Amino acid sequence: MTLQEVERLIDSRATAFVASVDEAGFPNMKAMLAPRLREGLRTFYFTTNTHSMRVAQYRRDPKASVYFCDEAGFRGVMLRGTMETLTDAASRRLIWREGDTEYYPQGVDDPDYCVLRFTACDGRTYTDYHSENFVIEK
Amino acid sequence: MTLQEVERLIDSRATAFVASVDEAGFPNMKAMLAPRLREGLRTFYFTTNTHSMRVAQYRRDPKASVYFCDEAGFRGVMLRGTMETLTDAASRRLIWREGDTEYYPQGVDDPDYCVLRFTACDGRTYTDYHSENFVIEK
Secondary structure (H helix, E strand, O other): OHHHHHHHHHOOOEEEEEEOOOOOOOOOEEEEEOOOOEEEEEEEEEEOOOOOOHHHHHHHHHHHHHHHHHHHEEEEEEEHHHHHHEOOHHHHHHHOOOOHHOOOOOOOOOOOEEEEEEEEEEEEEEEOOOOEEEEEOO | OOHHHHHHHHHHEEEEEEEEOOOOOOOOEEEEEOOEEEEEEOOEEEEEOOOOHHHHHHOOOOOEEOOOOOOOOEEEEEEEEEEEEOOOHHHHHOOOHHHHOOOOOOHHHHOEEEEEEEEEEEEEEOOOOOOOOOOOOO
Protein backbone atom coordinates (compact mmCIF):
# COMPACT_ATOMS: atom_id res chain seq x y z
CA MET A 1 0.00 0.00 0.00
CA THR A 2 1.24 3.48 -0.80
CA LEU A 3 0.83 6.20 1.83
CA GLN A 4 -1.93 7.68 -0.33
CA GLU A 5 -3.76 4.37 -0.21
CA VAL A 6 -3.26 4.30 3.56
CA GLU A 7 -4.88 7.74 3.85
CA ARG A 8 -7.78 6.67 1.65
CA LEU A 9 -8.30 3.55 3.78
CA ILE A 10 -8.30 5.65 6.97
CA ASP A 11 -10.75 8.20 5.57
CA SER A 12 -13.13 5.48 4.41
CA ARG A 13 -13.66 4.03 7.90
CA ALA A 14 -16.43 4.98 10.32
CA THR A 15 -14.59 3.29 13.17
CA ALA A 16 -11.05 3.32 14.54
CA PHE A 17 -9.67 0.80 17.01
CA VAL A 18 -7.50 2.29 19.72
CA ALA A 19 -5.19 0.32 21.97
CA SER A 20 -3.52 1.13 25.28
CA VAL A 21 -1.57 -0.75 27.94
CA ASP A 22 -3.33 -1.14 31.30
CA GLU A 23 -1.81 -0.96 34.79
CA ALA A 24 -1.27 -4.75 34.81
CA GLY A 25 0.63 -4.62 31.50
CA PHE A 26 -2.16 -6.06 29.33
CA PRO A 27 -2.93 -4.53 25.95
CA ASN A 28 -6.49 -3.15 25.86
CA MET A 29 -8.48 -2.04 22.85
CA LYS A 30 -11.82 -0.69 21.86
CA ALA A 31 -13.65 0.69 18.87
CA MET A 32 -14.13 4.45 18.71
CA LEU A 33 -15.81 6.76 16.25
CA ALA A 34 -13.44 7.76 13.43
CA PRO A 35 -11.13 10.67 14.25
CA ARG A 36 -12.75 14.08 13.91
CA LEU A 37 -9.62 15.59 12.44
CA ARG A 38 -6.51 14.21 10.83
CA GLU A 39 -3.29 16.01 9.92
CA GLY A 40 -1.54 13.80 7.39
CA LEU A 41 -0.68 10.44 8.91
CA ARG A 42 0.84 12.02 11.98
CA THR A 43 -1.87 13.61 14.14
CA PHE A 44 -5.40 12.42 14.86
CA TYR A 45 -8.03 13.95 17.14
CA PHE A 46 -10.80 11.95 18.79
CA THR A 47 -13.57 12.94 21.19
CA THR A 48 -13.98 10.92 24.34
CA ASN A 49 -15.28 10.89 27.91
CA THR A 50 -12.91 12.40 30.45
CA HIS A 51 -13.84 9.72 32.97
CA SER A 52 -13.39 6.76 30.63
CA MET A 53 -11.05 3.88 31.36
CA ARG A 54 -9.06 4.63 28.20
CA VAL A 55 -8.27 8.17 29.36
CA ALA A 56 -7.07 6.89 32.75
CA GLN A 57 -4.82 4.37 30.96
CA TYR A 58 -3.32 6.95 28.59
CA ARG A 59 -2.66 9.35 31.46
CA ARG A 60 -0.68 6.60 33.15
CA ASP A 61 1.03 5.32 29.96
CA PRO A 62 0.64 7.34 26.74
CA LYS A 63 1.92 4.54 24.48
CA ALA A 64 -0.82 3.82 21.98
CA SER A 65 -1.77 2.40 18.65
CA VAL A 66 -4.63 3.12 16.31
CA TYR A 67 -5.84 0.60 13.77
CA PHE A 68 -8.06 1.05 10.73
CA CYS A 69 -9.43 -2.05 9.10
CA ASP A 70 -11.14 -2.78 5.82
CA GLU A 71 -12.37 -6.25 6.78
CA ALA A 72 -13.98 -7.00 3.43
CA GLY A 73 -10.81 -6.08 1.56
CA PHE A 74 -8.46 -7.86 4.01
CA ARG A 75 -6.49 -4.67 4.46
CA GLY A 76 -5.51 -2.78 7.57
CA VAL A 77 -3.11 -0.20 8.88
CA MET A 78 -1.77 0.12 12.39
CA LEU A 79 -0.21 3.38 13.55
CA ARG A 80 2.02 3.40 16.62
CA GLY A 81 2.58 6.48 18.74
CA THR A 82 1.46 8.36 21.81
CA MET A 83 -1.92 9.59 23.02
CA GLU A 84 -2.45 12.85 24.89
CA THR A 85 -5.58 13.85 26.79
CA LEU A 86 -6.41 17.50 26.13
CA THR A 87 -8.97 19.52 28.06
CA ASP A 88 -7.97 23.08 27.12
CA ALA A 89 -10.51 25.40 25.53
CA ALA A 90 -8.86 25.55 22.10
CA SER A 91 -8.62 21.78 21.69
CA ARG A 92 -12.21 21.31 22.89
CA ARG A 93 -13.43 23.79 20.30
CA LEU A 94 -11.22 22.46 17.51
CA ILE A 95 -13.24 19.27 17.05
CA TRP A 96 -16.56 20.07 18.72
CA ARG A 97 -19.66 19.57 16.56
CA GLU A 98 -23.14 20.88 17.09
CA GLY A 99 -24.81 17.53 17.80
CA ASP A 100 -22.30 16.68 20.52
CA THR A 101 -24.60 18.02 23.21
CA GLU A 102 -26.39 14.69 22.86
CA TYR A 103 -23.35 13.11 24.52
CA TYR A 104 -22.14 16.12 26.52
CA PRO A 105 -25.23 18.00 27.73
CA GLN A 106 -23.23 20.88 29.21
CA GLY A 107 -21.75 21.68 25.80
CA VAL A 108 -18.17 22.26 24.74
CA ASP A 109 -17.03 22.91 28.31
CA ASP A 110 -18.76 19.84 29.76
CA PRO A 111 -16.25 18.38 32.23
CA ASP A 112 -16.85 14.89 30.83
CA TYR A 113 -15.88 15.96 27.29
CA CYS A 114 -12.24 15.81 26.34
CA VAL A 115 -10.01 15.36 23.33
CA LEU A 116 -7.58 12.57 22.60
CA ARG A 117 -4.70 13.62 20.36
CA PHE A 118 -2.73 10.76 18.86
CA THR A 119 0.70 11.43 17.37
CA ALA A 120 2.02 8.60 15.21
CA CYS A 121 5.69 7.76 14.84
CA ASP A 122 5.43 4.78 12.52
CA GLY A 123 3.00 2.34 11.01
CA ARG A 124 2.47 -1.07 9.52
CA THR A 125 0.23 -1.99 6.63
CA TYR A 126 -1.50 -5.35 6.32
CA THR A 127 -2.71 -6.66 3.02
CA ASP A 128 -3.52 -10.17 1.90
CA TYR A 129 -0.41 -12.20 2.82
CA HIS A 130 1.84 -9.18 3.23
CA SER A 131 2.83 -6.73 5.98
CA GLU A 132 5.11 -3.75 5.67
CA ASN A 133 6.45 -1.12 8.09
CA PHE A 134 6.70 2.56 7.29
CA VAL A 135 7.99 5.63 9.09
CA ILE A 136 5.95 8.80 9.52
CA GLU A 137 7.85 12.02 8.90
CA LYS A 138 7.69 14.79 11.48
CA MET B 1 -25.00 -7.76 27.68
CA THR B 2 -25.48 -11.21 29.21
CA LEU B 3 -22.72 -13.79 28.74
CA GLN B 4 -25.01 -15.56 26.26
CA GLU B 5 -25.24 -12.37 24.23
CA VAL B 6 -21.45 -12.05 24.40
CA GLU B 7 -21.08 -15.56 22.98
CA ARG B 8 -23.57 -14.80 20.21
CA LEU B 9 -21.70 -11.61 19.32
CA ILE B 10 -18.39 -13.51 19.18
CA ASP B 11 -19.83 -16.29 17.01
CA SER B 12 -21.35 -13.80 14.58
CA ARG B 13 -18.02 -12.18 13.68
CA ALA B 14 -15.77 -13.16 10.75
CA THR B 15 -12.89 -11.19 12.25
CA ALA B 16 -11.24 -10.91 15.65
CA PHE B 17 -8.84 -8.18 16.68
CA VAL B 18 -5.86 -9.38 18.68
CA ALA B 19 -3.56 -7.14 20.68
CA SER B 20 -0.08 -7.64 22.10
CA VAL B 21 2.61 -5.49 23.69
CA ASP B 22 5.77 -5.01 21.63
CA GLU B 23 9.38 -4.88 22.85
CA ALA B 24 9.21 -1.09 23.18
CA GLY B 25 6.09 -1.29 25.35
CA PHE B 26 3.61 -0.15 22.69
CA PRO B 27 0.28 -1.91 22.28
CA ASN B 28 -0.01 -3.53 18.85
CA MET B 29 -3.11 -4.92 17.20
CA LYS B 30 -4.28 -6.54 14.04
CA ALA B 31 -7.31 -8.23 12.55
CA MET B 32 -7.27 -12.00 12.29
CA LEU B 33 -9.72 -14.55 10.97
CA ALA B 34 -12.25 -15.55 13.63
CA PRO B 35 -11.08 -18.27 16.03
CA ARG B 36 -11.33 -21.79 14.65
CA LEU B 37 -12.44 -23.19 17.97
CA ARG B 38 -13.87 -21.70 21.13
CA GLU B 39 -14.41 -23.34 24.51
CA GLY B 40 -16.90 -21.16 26.34
CA LEU B 41 -15.55 -17.68 26.87
CA ARG B 42 -12.27 -18.99 28.22
CA THR B 43 -10.24 -20.62 25.42
CA PHE B 44 -9.89 -19.61 21.79
CA TYR B 45 -7.74 -21.18 19.05
CA PHE B 46 -6.45 -19.26 16.05
CA THR B 47 -4.22 -20.29 13.14
CA THR B 48 -1.23 -18.13 12.33
CA ASN B 49 2.20 -17.96 10.75
CA THR B 50 5.01 -19.15 12.98
CA HIS B 51 7.28 -16.41 11.68
CA SER B 52 4.80 -13.57 12.15
CA MET B 53 5.53 -10.50 14.24
CA ARG B 54 2.60 -11.31 16.53
CA VAL B 55 4.05 -14.72 17.43
CA ALA B 56 7.42 -13.16 18.26
CA GLN B 57 5.68 -10.63 20.50
CA TYR B 58 3.61 -13.24 22.35
CA ARG B 59 6.65 -15.42 22.91
CA ARG B 60 8.31 -12.45 24.56
CA ASP B 61 5.22 -11.26 26.47
CA PRO B 62 2.10 -13.47 26.48
CA LYS B 63 -0.22 -10.74 27.78
CA ALA B 64 -2.97 -10.34 25.22
CA SER B 65 -6.46 -9.17 24.49
CA VAL B 66 -8.97 -10.21 21.88
CA TYR B 67 -11.75 -7.93 20.75
CA PHE B 68 -14.93 -8.69 18.83
CA CYS B 69 -16.86 -5.79 17.42
CA ASP B 70 -20.30 -5.36 15.95
CA GLU B 71 -19.68 -1.92 14.44
CA ALA B 72 -23.19 -1.48 13.08
CA GLY B 73 -24.72 -2.32 16.45
CA PHE B 74 -22.22 -0.25 18.47
CA ARG B 75 -21.40 -3.28 20.59
CA GLY B 76 -18.11 -4.91 21.40
CA VAL B 77 -16.44 -7.25 23.83
CA MET B 78 -12.82 -7.28 24.90
CA LEU B 79 -11.33 -10.36 26.54
CA ARG B 80 -8.11 -10.04 28.48
CA GLY B 81 -5.75 -12.97 29.03
CA THR B 82 -2.67 -14.74 27.78
CA MET B 83 -1.67 -16.09 24.38
CA GLU B 84 0.35 -19.27 23.88
CA THR B 85 2.06 -20.35 20.67
CA LEU B 86 1.56 -24.08 20.11
CA THR B 87 3.40 -26.14 17.52
CA ASP B 88 2.77 -29.69 18.82
CA ALA B 89 1.13 -32.25 16.53
CA ALA B 90 -2.14 -32.51 18.48
CA SER B 91 -2.77 -28.75 18.55
CA ARG B 92 -1.91 -28.44 14.85
CA ARG B 93 -4.43 -31.14 13.99
CA LEU B 94 -7.10 -29.83 16.35
CA ILE B 95 -7.92 -26.81 14.19
CA TRP B 96 -6.48 -27.73 10.77
CA ARG B 97 -8.92 -27.54 7.87
CA GLU B 98 -8.60 -29.04 4.43
CA GLY B 99 -8.22 -25.76 2.50
CA ASP B 100 -5.37 -24.61 4.73
CA THR B 101 -2.79 -25.95 2.29
CA GLU B 102 -3.50 -22.77 0.35
CA TYR B 103 -1.68 -20.89 3.12
CA TYR B 104 0.59 -23.69 4.34
CA PRO B 105 1.65 -25.69 1.28
CA GLN B 106 3.47 -28.34 3.31
CA GLY B 107 0.26 -29.25 5.13
CA VAL B 108 -0.48 -29.67 8.81
CA ASP B 109 3.21 -30.03 9.69
CA ASP B 110 4.32 -27.00 7.66
CA PRO B 111 6.89 -25.23 9.85
CA ASP B 112 5.23 -21.89 9.17
CA TYR B 113 1.86 -23.09 10.50
CA CYS B 114 1.19 -22.76 14.20
CA VAL B 115 -1.65 -22.35 16.65
CA LEU B 116 -2.35 -19.44 18.96
CA ARG B 117 -4.28 -20.44 22.09
CA PHE B 118 -5.80 -17.56 24.00
CA THR B 119 -6.95 -18.10 27.58
CA ALA B 120 -9.16 -15.31 28.91
CA CYS B 121 -9.29 -14.26 32.55
CA ASP B 122 -11.82 -11.46 32.30
CA GLY B 123 -13.67 -9.25 29.87
CA ARG B 124 -15.40 -5.97 29.28
CA THR B 125 -18.51 -5.37 27.23
CA TYR B 126 -19.19 -2.17 25.35
CA THR B 127 -22.66 -1.12 24.33
CA ASP B 128 -24.06 2.26 23.42
CA TYR B 129 -22.99 4.53 26.33
CA HIS B 130 -22.23 1.69 28.73
CA SER B 131 -19.25 -0.53 29.60
CA GLU B 132 -19.18 -3.38 32.09
CA ASN B 133 -16.51 -5.76 33.35
CA PHE B 134 -17.05 -9.46 33.88
CA VAL B 135 -14.95 -12.33 35.18
CA ILE B 136 -14.48 -15.60 33.31
CA GLU B 137 -14.75 -18.72 35.46
CA LYS B 138 -12.01 -21.33 35.22
